[in-house]
Amino acid sequence: MMGDDHLRSELEALERSAPTDLPPRPPLPARRRGPRLMLPAAVTLAVGLLLGILGTQWLDTIRPPGSSGPTASASFSTAPTPTTSPPVTELRWSVDAFLPESGAQPGAIARVGDRLIVTGSDQDGPAAWYSDDGGADWQRASVIGDRGDQRPMALGNVAGNADRLLSLGWVNVGANDADRRSVLWASTDLGTTWERVPDDALPPRLHDIAAGGPGFVAVGNANPSNSGGPDLDPPHAAVWVSPDGQEWERLPDEASFQLSRINSITERDGMLVAVGSHRVGEEDLPTIWRSPDGRQWSRVELSASPGAVESIAVGPDGFVAVGSSTQGGQRAMAWLSPDGATWTSETLDQMAGGVATGAAVNGLGFVAIGTSTQTVDVPGLVWFAPVGGAASQQDIGADVYGLVGTGNRFIGVGHCGPLADCYSHFLVIGRPVTTTRPDASPGLTGDLVGTLHGDADLETGCAWLVDSTGKRWEILWPEGYRIAFPTGRDPVLTGPGGEIVARAGDVVALNGAPPSGLGSHCMVGELFEATRLVGVQTEGVEP
Amino acid sequence: MPGSSTASTCPSEGRYQRRDLDETSKDSCPPRVVLSEGTTAEGAEPVDHTDFTAAVDRHYPGLVQRLTLVLHDAEEAKDVAQDAYLRAFQAWDRFDGADARAWLHTIGLRLAFNHLRHRRLWDRWLRSQPRAPSWVMPERVDLWRGIADLRPQQRAALLLSVIDGYTQAEIGRILDAPEGTVASWVAEAKRRLGAALAEELRP
Numbered sequence: 001m002m003g004d005d006h007l008r009s010e011l012e013a014l015e016r017s018a019p020t021d022l023p024p025r026p027p028l029p030a031r032r033r034g035p036r037l038m039l040p041a042a043v044t045l046a047v048g049l050l051l052g053i054l055g056t057q058w059l060d061t062i063r064p065p066g067s068s069g070p071t072a073s074a075s076f077s078t079a080p081t082p083t084t085s086p087p088v089t090e091l092r093w094s095v096d097a098f099l100p101e102s103g104a105q106p107g108a109i110a111r112v113g114d115r116l117i118v119t120g121s122d123q124d125g126p127a128a129w130y131s132d133d134g135g136a137d138w139q140r141a142s143v144i145g146d147r148g149d150q151r152p153m154a155l156g157n158v159a160g161n162a163d164r165l166l167s168l169g170w171v172n173v174g175a176n177d178a179d180r181r182s183v184l185w186a187s188t189d190l191g192t193t194w195e196r197v198p199d200d201a202l203p204p205r206l207h208d209i210a211a212g213g214p215g216f217v218a219v220g221n222a223n224p225s226n227s228g229g230p231d232l233d234p235p236h237a238a239v240w241v242s243p244d245g246q247e248w249e250r251l252p253d254e255a256s257f258q259l260s261r262i263n264s265i266t267e268r269d270g271m272l273v274a275v276g277s278h279r280v281g282e283e284d285l286p287t288i289w290r291s292p293d294g295r296q297w298s299r300v301e302l303s304a305s306p307g308a309v310e311s312i313a314v315g316p317d318g319f320v321a322v323g324s325s326t327q328g329g330q331r332a333m334a335w336l337s338p339d340g341a342t343w344t345s346e347t348l349d350q351m352a353g354g355v356a357t358g359a360a361v362n363g364l365g366f367v368a369i370g371t372s373t374q375t376v377d378v379p380g381l382v383w384f385a386p387v388g389g390a391a392s393q394q395d396i397g398a399d400v401y402g403l404v405g406t407g408n409r410f411i412g413v414g415h416c417g418p419l420a421d422c423y424s425h426f427l428v429i430g431r432p433v434t435t436t437r438p439d440a441s442p443g444l445t446g447d448l449v450g451t452l453h454g455d456a457d458l459e460t461g462c463a464w465l466v467d468s469t470g471k472r473w474e475i476l477w478p479e480g481y482r483i484a485f486p487t488g489r490d491p492v493l494t495g496p497g498g499e500i501v502a503r504a505g506d507v508v509a510l511n512g513a514p515p516s517g518l519g520s521h522c523m524v525g526e527l528f529e530a531t532r533l534v535g536v537q538t539e540g541v542e543p
Numbered sequence: 544m545p546g547s548s549t550a551s552t553c554p555s556e557g558r559y560q561r562r563d564l565d566e567t568s569k570d571s572c573p574p575r576v577v578l579s580e581g582t583t584a585e586g587a588e589p590v591d592h593t594d595f596t597a598a599v600d601r602h603y604p605g606l607v608q609r610l611t612l613v614l615h616d617a618e619e620a621k622d623v624a625q626d627a628y629l630r631a632f633q634a635w636d637r638f639d640g641a642d643a644r645a646w647l648h649t650i651g652l653r654l655a656f657n658h659l660r661h662r663r664l665w666d667r668w669l670r671s672q673p674r675a676p677s678w679v680m681p682e683r684v685d686l687w688r689g690i691a692d693l694r695p696q697q698r699a700a701l702l703l704s705v706i707d708g709y710t711q712a713e714i715g716r717i718l719d720a721p722e723g724t725v726a727s728w729v730a731e732a733k734r735r736l737g738a739a740l741a742e743e744l745r746p
Contacts, residue, residue, distance in 0.1 A: 004705060007705055007733070007736070008705045008706055010683065010686055011612075011686070011705055011706055012706055013680075013683065014612065014679065014680075014683045014686055014687065014690075015608045015609060015611070015612055015702070015706065016608060017678055017679065017680060018607070018608040018611035018612065018617055018678065019611075019617050019678050019685075020604040020608060020621075135634060157680040158743070245704060361646075433729070522631075523629055525631060
């Protein structure tokens, strides 16, 4: 038996053996390293630090060499992204509160042309918002009726085109959260106004909708009950078509729908592709269905190994379907196809069980979102696979509910969750990091050029620039400019009009000089008194 | 003791001058906070910082080692220790002069807990890392792993109690926690550590 004395001696010995002077780490790209002194509170730094520090030091020990799976380029695309050169291999994520004053609870996001549409609910019921400037400013959409309804209700996935949009939402019709039935809202003004589609013609258990075929196609469960309860077991899928979203026709029951569950549907170049699972014997196999018109469907099982496809997204180079394989433990998977006919698979998570539940695609590659099936206290999982590269897990530190790819960004909505330091619903933006760009961009000139960093916990919140030599500068900003921490985590630099000028990780060029006789407040580095903001360069191309 | 020799090699500043952090010495020495002519950061009344180095520098290796066990990561421990020194320097004029080590450890441990709130996800990864660092002697790998299974507050309370001999009330003041909470932390840490070490350490 070992008592306190022995425990003390053992702990003392262990503590005394701890190094106080470690050899330096292997050199890392400056962009990914970040300042070593300050605590990396900003989420925007987390991706870089996780990949740069943990990735370099820990990830390599966790992942067997060469185990990161086949590349996404096998049949997807090897074409260079049209917006950046060299190809982007890394994303930087920034998180901002989503309309915190509105009590907004965004649940899904869609892009129609240049407009972003977020759907969900707020304290008064179903709600939607739209942005015409890439997510910087949001306007509340008008939701006709339903506001003030006592039943929990929310708008959800959006499909359609400029002439007519549908949002597939839900209303709670029972005592439990699971007692939901499908609800549709329609918009003919690009999501500025939403009006409820009468329920009487609406299937109760829809999983997803897409524009295509005769107008719109919906997939769901064949269970005719209006109770809104869980899908029947064994599964039995059904497909409905509608010319306008108002009147729906259920397609005749096909053999391919029986013992199947269809979770998601999308359309590209006239080809509708639905995804889900099909039961063979005792096991569900990941499955896709294709249709040129929404009425005639053919089924292809993606794998002989059990699993399911949860969601599908479409991008400039093809389809990305995501889900999980349950062969030998659950693992998040992605299936890639240029045409919906031929598919290749990629394992997303290498170290822990997970399931991918959504995806978004743009010219950079694709991002998959999902959850861990092994723990309940890990925020949602996110993976990024650049065009021509393997997927890597991203650290956003929160659950992302919905995600959309724009020209050079991924924009999502979600919730910080109970483990993160913020509790607000958020808008998350993934922007590309070009692998060759140094901290201080050669494209910007000024008396001081550096990358914006910050720490909300230092004093009342401090921000600084790190120049190309790694030196930190505490900035006295030009008149009208100030630093804010809207999420309590990431610093943003706002301009005279209150607009966001730069975010953490952006390169900022200033004119000015170190002042004399002034003391620094944050004590993070030398003081620099800026007289003019010369320019800001966000990482990648898109500002 | 490794820390002693490390501390003795640190460059000594007779007077702190305007702040600047010397990156080259940060790994082995307290950060050099440089302030010109003894003025405060806010430009207020001059404060004599000449004895700051003498009072706190020698505690730097011990603080790093303590934070290494609490954070379960030597590199992060140095980051937090450096930050603690900056905070200590900022608050030097408010230090009562009684116990520089305890004062420094109080700052460092509270910063460590704050730091941990920011890296919960990372922490999971770190704790899932199966290998002990190379500096952990083979006979103490199980102890290192056992500590990994403790909550950071439990680690800190255990070390303050078992190694330093602080009372629960004193630990409560250091960690800003109720005395009863400290008692439960220490008891739980001993229990879990004992279980982790297969009965051997159980009191």
